[in-house]
Amino acid sequence: MKTADPELMRAINRFHVLDTIRRAGAISRVEIGEYTQLSATTISAITGALIEDELITPHHEGDLRSSGTGRGRPRVKLTLNAGAARVVGAKIATNGLAFVVSDFEGQPLAELKLPLRADRLALAVLADLVEDGVRRCVHDAGLTLGEINSVALALPGVIEHGSGRVRSSPIFRDTDVQLTETIGQRLGVPTIAESDANAVALGEHWFGRARDCDDFLVVAVENGLGLAVMHGGQLFRGARELSLDLGQMMLGGQDGSYHRLLDLAGDDAILCGGQGDIRLREAVHLGRPMTHVRRLIEQGNPDLAQAVHRAGEALGIAIANLVGLFAPPRVILAGANLALGPHLLDPLRTSFDRSVTPSLREISEIIIDEAGDELWARGAAAVALGELYGSPWGSTGPALRTMTGLARAGE
Amino acid sequence: MKTADPELMRAINRFHVLDTIRRAGAISRVEIGEYTQLSATTISAITGALIEDELITPHHEGDLRSSGTGRGRPRVKLTLNAGAARVVGAKIATNGLAFVVSDFEGQPLAELKLPLRADRLALAVLADLVEDGVRRCVHDAGLTLGEINSVALALPGVIEHGSGRVRSSPIFRDTDVQLTETIGQRLGVPTIAESDANAVALGEHWFGRARDCDDFLVVAVENGLGLAVMHGGQLFRGARELSLDLGQMMLGGQDGSYHRLLDLAGDDAILCGGQGDIRLREAVHLGRPMTHVRRLIEQGNPDLAQAVHRAGEALGIAIANLVGLFAPPRVILAGANLALGPHLLDPLRTSFDRSVTPSLREISEIIIDEAGDELWARGAAAVALGELYGSPWGSTGPALRTMTGLARAGE
DNA sequence: CATATTTGTCCTGATTGCGTATTAAGTACG
DNA sequence: CGTACTTAATACGCAATCAGGACAAATATG
Incomplete structure (x- = not known):
């Protein structure tokens, strides 16, 4: 059972605000208030912290002179700071691997498809393939692995999201594979696993038909x-x-x-x-x-x-x-x-x-x-971003700390 | 989306404490802390409020002289105040109705079974039967309807818990029946509906095999x-x-x-x-x-x-x-x-x-x-109590207010 | 240029939770 | 029988949250 403390409360509201900004793309503080039903002062405090952490950016430029009613002080739009983090999403399927490097908004920076038959492999073999794909895709995006905050792997089968264990999957010959541990070690980047269905669901929710x-x-x-x-x-x-x-x-x-x-x-x-x-x-x-x-x-x-x-x-x-x-x-x-x-x-x-x-x-x-493999890989990336956003429900607690650590590093 | 504020935080923790006390039967504050991972001071504050509201009772009697180690200040056990509220749970099935009047702990005060064929009835007919059964069972418990805080009805079919509408059920000839509204009006007591499966699940969780x-x-x-x-x-x-x-x-x-x-x-x-x-x-x-x-x-x-x-x-x-x-x-x-x-x-x-x-x-x-119909009816009663406990997740918001109102009335 | 209007921020107040120190209430032992 | 010890519960201080109201900022309008 989850117990409530101020930290959780802040995490929840912070997540809501961040998620609202992500959904809207560019949105003013008052509009955030309308969506989230949070008070103006709370929004201000949270957005202030987010700006401080360089996760979002204010745009007081005269971009939109014609702001409809026009009267009064113009609204300052807020947008995600696309460069605040970069994640890799990978779709692992029997007919091939697909990778996406995506920015903090979820927009793809580079994509890579490796059509190959990945059927009933040993863990080490797949880990090699995935490691190679991730490295290459990151390189294509003009980045280095050190600039990647998180990697999410989406694959078919029964996946234990919390521990990163793969209970069973058509990908693996064995059952009970410690996937994230293995790949995370090789890459030196925090790695999480998710079922492909969950990944594509999140993909649909963020970018697709839902x-x-x-x-x-x-x-x-x-x-x-x-x-x-x-x-x-x-x-x-x-x-x-x-x-x-x-x-x-x-x-x-x-x-x-x-x-x-x-x-x-x-x-x-x-x-x-x-x-x-x-x-x-x-x-x-x-x-x-x-x-x-x-x-x-x-x-x-x-x-x-x-x-x-x-x-x-x-x-x-x-x-x-x-x-x-x-x-x-x-x-x-x-x-x-x-x-x-x-x-x-x-x-x-x-x-x-x-x-x-x-x-x-x-x-x-x-x-x-x-939709093709890209959406799945982007969905996997969204899984990673969701953790990074500090989803208060995401069982993996450290995600939030990861993010604040990240923000600290940005200062 | 639910937004977090201090009130919600307190509601959550309060519910956890109350639920822990219910599960344990009699439990000291430190033990509550062990279960809930809340700090001692928070426990003290919450239990203080609960005692103030007469929802729980401290037992500093020398009941348990032999408290094991024996050293140090003895723990004061806390128990639910059984008389804090009374609810009625009703199981509505085609082969009969079963009623339970239960106290705040969920212990039955009176039970009543009406074996009768309740198949594809009109709403008014069933409402008559239920009203009669509730009144009789309340009477058997030596109470009046005015002393009942809430009534919960469990019946088979597709039930919309929030609104109390019965989408479809073998009980009713019609679909989309406004059950709780009808029966709540007749009884003059807040009434909620739940599917029989959900009710028995809660029954198993509170009293039975789970x-x-x-x-x-x-x-x-x-x-x-x-x-x-x-x-x-x-x-x-x-x-x-x-x-x-x-x-x-x-x-x-x-x-x-x-x-x-x-x-x-x-x-x-x-x-x-x-x-x-x-x-x-x-x-x-x-x-x-x-x-x-x-x-x-x-x-x-x-x-x-x-x-x-x-x-x-x-x-x-x-x-x-x-x-x-x-x-x-x-x-x-x-x-x-x-x-x-x-x-x-x-x-x-x-x-x-x-x-x-x-x-x-x-x-x-x-x-x-x-287990027989009693458990189902008790499960229905547990549904009602759960709302009364101020379940922060229970979508029906007013329950909490109902309870504080109730507590005020008790002062 | 002055006014109206809307936005965003600062300040105060209430509430919450946690941590430390303090009091309370017993047992153990000389 | 009295003192020391041990544990439970509480009082106080601190930090953080949100809400409400006053105030500053920025623009449109007359």
Whole structure:
């Protein structure tokens, strides 16, 4: 149980103010007050401290002469100081790695994609790859590792956010991998881990299709089936800070036939229908199997068509189940497997409509987001920034100290 | 977004202290400090205020001469002042109503059961029944309605806790029923609504099988299939303060056969196997159908046996799905349908074991709790008390004011 | 140029929490 | 039986928070 003290109170309000500025881009103190319901004097104190720490910057320039009403003292807009910190977000997937170096606002400074097959690796191998990618991407941004405040890794599977342990993941051959410790040591930069679904959820919330929405679900459909629950603007994490996993959901009827969702809608389930095709195996190796599957389907491959159809149906049911559980206003589908297009989505929608409780069908809108790996990596970067912002709920306590330390260093 | 001010801080700490005292029964200030990590002086201030408000009572009697070490000034135990408030908890189910009048500690002062068939009623009819039951139970406790601080109603279905609206429920013929408004008006007492699953979850947490556990799931198996998620000691409520519902979960395989869990494991699904039996219909009418179903099965009724077997299997899968999603350390099964005994539970366990992810099988323990309606009603009372305790997270803001008002009145 | 108007800051007051010193209330021992 | 010791609870001082009101700043308008 969390106990409240003045420090926590300040952390909460400071976070709210910072988050409001981030969302708005450029905003005056009074407007912050309108959003946060904090008193003008409190805003002034907090923004003063933030300016002092060089996390935000005032713009009293005559940028906006025509400030609407025009009467009175013009409002001084505040913006995040983009240079206050730099983080790296990395998306680790079986079909490749994606990196983003991003500034304090979350804007990308450099991006890097390494398409390669990262399947069931040993920890050391992946650590090498990730280390190399991070270093290269940081270099591309014209920075050095010493200027990076934090690194966040997003990968599929069951991730323990607090400790940085990877319980299980299609990425690793082993279970219970101490990921952040290993990579953090190599880089010499604080490193955190997060499930890819949670990362993309934060990405959608900061930059994507959920900027206006604090309650939504994200279903990540690619190597493994991830789930993220955003609830009141915060990621819902399981009992032990565990990320949620959808792949283990069982769909199966009375006749003794049970099937895990992963076995119906996972990559393997889809691909096994086209094992004979050599070029498909090539495409798998190149990390873009689903676009090729789509082509094969459109060329009339019945096995693949059926497998994808089944996958779509199963996903539709699973999503309907989630909607029945959480009644979220929005459900966002993301992931490489959306490249299957209508072959996956049409049966998905059909079975969703058939499965969902009628009263919830209108409440929850389903959004397909074919955003690429960049958004995921940016989401990972947002995870890192969120900790840096001093999120009072983020279980990792030291983040705040990290930031103040950072601010001190800036003085 | 919630903004932090000193008032909230105090509310949080006050709640923690109060809750710690409730859990411990009798506890000294230092021990409270050990549990809550609050400083001794803060504890003293808060307990001072609580004593002032007559919510707790110090016991400097020589009750415990033999206080172990014995050295030094003896600790003064603090206990809840049982008479500080009285609430009514009501469980509304299709097979009957159950009421509890409880004191500030949650101990029952009077109980009342009204076994009757409350199926698809009109609001006015149910309101009459509930009003009557509350009045009678309050009378049995030697109290008058004016001495009741709050009433909490627990019923199956999808309940909007904040507004007290019942979105849908097997109790009501209509949807979107304004329950608390109606009953609150009749009684002239603040009234809140909660899903039965949430109520029994709180009951388990306060009095039952989860007193030592802040993260667990409750699956309520009786008229409708309810779900409660306790997370970090708080009930997880859906996007719009909606309660979770399990009955809509779809289980269905590839062959185009889809079945809602409710259609496999709900009351109707089980009972339709024995429609021919007159005495069963009688038992249904009497509100105890499942004990009779069990008897019929043990007398060799194959239809019912198969229906119950199917229900158990389906529930096992559903619970495995939940475990896969939330990875809770504990899952508690509760509800009248547990009276089916091994006929339901054996297939349930079998299919759970088969369906759950192997790595989670040892992490989550499943507990069968055959506690009766009393626990549910007491859980509802606990819901009311929780609001009265000034739960800072309880979305219903006025509760705290209610309590201070109450305390003032006591002066 | 003076006035009106709005913004942002400074000052005071109330409340909170924590840390240290002090009082209170017992036991242990000579 | 009285003194020393030990622990519990409280009183006081300090720092930090937020809220409300007065005041300074900066611009538009007459």
